[in-house]
Amino acid sequence: MKYMFDWKEKIKDEELKKVIDIIKSDGLVLVPTETVYGIAGNALSDRACKKIFQAKGRAQDNPLIVHVSDKEMIKKLVKNISDIEEKLIKAFMPGPFTLILEKNDIICDTASAKNTTIGIRMPDNSIIHEIIKKSQIPLAAPSANISGRPSGTSIRDIFEELKDKVDCIIDGGECKIGIESTVVKVIDGIPTILRPGYITQEDIKKVCKNVKLSANLFKKLEKDENVESPGMKYRHYAPKTKCILVAKSDRQIEKINEILLEYKNACVIGFKEDRNLIKTKKYIDVGSKYNMEEVARNIFSALRKVDREKVSLALIEGVDKEGLGLSIMNRLVRACENKIID
Ligand code: TXA
Ligand code: MG
Numbered sequence: 001m002k003y004m005f006d007w008k009e010k011i012k013d014e015e016l017k018k019v020i021d022i023i024k025s026d027g028l029v030l031v032p033t034e035t036v037y038g039i040a041g042n043a044l045s046d047r048a049c050k051k052i053f054q055a056k057g058r059a060q061d062n063p064l065i066v067h068v069s070d071k072e073m074i075k076k077l078v079k080n081i082s083d084i085e086e087k088l089i090k091a092f093m094p095g096p097f098t099l100i101l102e103k104n105d106i107i108c109d110t111a112s113a114k115n116t117t118i119g120i121r122m123p124d125n126s127i128i129h130e131i132i133k134k135s136q137i138p139l140a141a142p143s144a145n146i147s148g149r150p151s152g153t154s155i156r157d158i159f160e161e162l163k164d165k166v167d168c169i170i171d172g173g174e175c176k177i178g179i180e181s182t183v184v185k186v187i188d189g190i191p192t193i194l195r196p197g198y199i200t201q202e203d204i205k206k207v208c209k210n211v212k213l214s215a216n217l218f219k220k221l222e223k224d225e226n227v228e229s230p231g232m233k234y235r236h237y238a239p240k241t242k243c244i245l246v247a248k249s250d251r252q253i254e255k256i257n258e259i260l261l262e263y264k265n266a267c268v269i270g271f272k273e274d275r276n277l278i279k280t281k282k283y284i285d286v287g288s289k290y291n292m293e294e295v296a297r298n299i300f301s302a303l304r305k306v307d308r309e310k311v312s313l314a315l316i317e318g319v320d321k322e323g324l325g326l327s328i329m330n331r332l333v334r335a336c337e338n339k340i341i342d
Contacts, residue, residue: 032172036151038141049110055165063113064140069132094124096198100185150303178297194229196327236334239306266313292324
């Protein structure tokens with residue numbers, strides 16, 4: 001890393017020029033977005049995108065999302081936008097929403113992992129927006145984490161992991177939302193959620209009556225399986241410590257306490273309301289069970305804390321698979337590599 005910029009209060013013009021120079025010379029920048037931090041590089045440059053794959057240790061068949069500043073830029077990158085796709089763009093961009101569209105040739109093969117489609121996202125965060133707008137370069141940016149690890153929502157959480165992998169780090173404070181964008185592809189005329197995120201199925205239903213959830217969201221998939229979105233197949237969001245998800249039920253707290261009797265050296269990721277009911281000294285508070293927005297904001301940071309606790313097991317309180325809860329559970333099931341107690 002050559003530069004570290006603090007833009008928590010405001011974007012600094014002189015430093016912005018340096019960031020744009022780095023992007024123009026195929027360098028990588030750690031940037032904030034409203035969802036999670038991203039590792040960003042020029043989406044039109046094979047060389048820059050190859051560096052992104054290398055920095056993350058990302059599987060070659062897993063395409064990157066391309067970030068744009070406005071609708072004009074989308075038009076330059078993709079072809080054949082259908083009426084439904086237009087509607088989705090209008091309703092959810094800018095915002096935590098990624099739409100898979102048919103790509104133009106100017107998007108490099110490395111960014112799309114040789115697919116004919118590309119994920120397009122218009123972030124609602126002034127820092128990444130200004131970089132894209134001033135440079136007029138679309139930015140390929142996957143979540144800022146080594147592949148398989150929890151996504152980064154503050155520089156504090158990812159500094160050690162990524163400091164040697166990028167040319168510049170921009171600190172924009174904690175990410176407002178905390179989990180990644182909702183990835184949607186219109187398949188046979190029906191918007192299909194390939195990765196649930198902050199924008200929920202219910203939100204999309206307000207715009208298009210018919211909305212599907214991919215059948216693969218909670219399945220354990222093999223590496224050679226053919227799925228709509230390659231990211232579904234890989235180990236994801238996982239601490240190094242073994243994690244078990246305890247699904248929501250009337251006996252959720254009791255079940256956790258039973259396991260704690262046997263595993264003395266375990267920590268718990270749980271809700272603030274349950275802190276005094278769960279019998280462990282190593283309690284990682286993820287927020288209120290009545291506030292899924294707060295849980296979403298804290299979940300990746302909580303998963304990262306697990307490894308610092310030096311325990312042999314982490315138990316995680318599950319939430320209802322409703323609304324934003326469904327997106328949170330999608331991350332937790334993967335963090336626990338499908339080890340769930342119902
Ligand atoms: O909120 C976000 O989306 C963050 C911030 C940085 O913008 N980015 C992010 O990127 O989460 P990444 O690369 O960590 O996740 C992108 C997901 C992967 O699961 C990938 O498989 C899927 O989107 N994806 C990307 N392009 C695709 C395509 N053409 N078809 C199907 N799935 C695609
Ligand atoms: Mg990711």
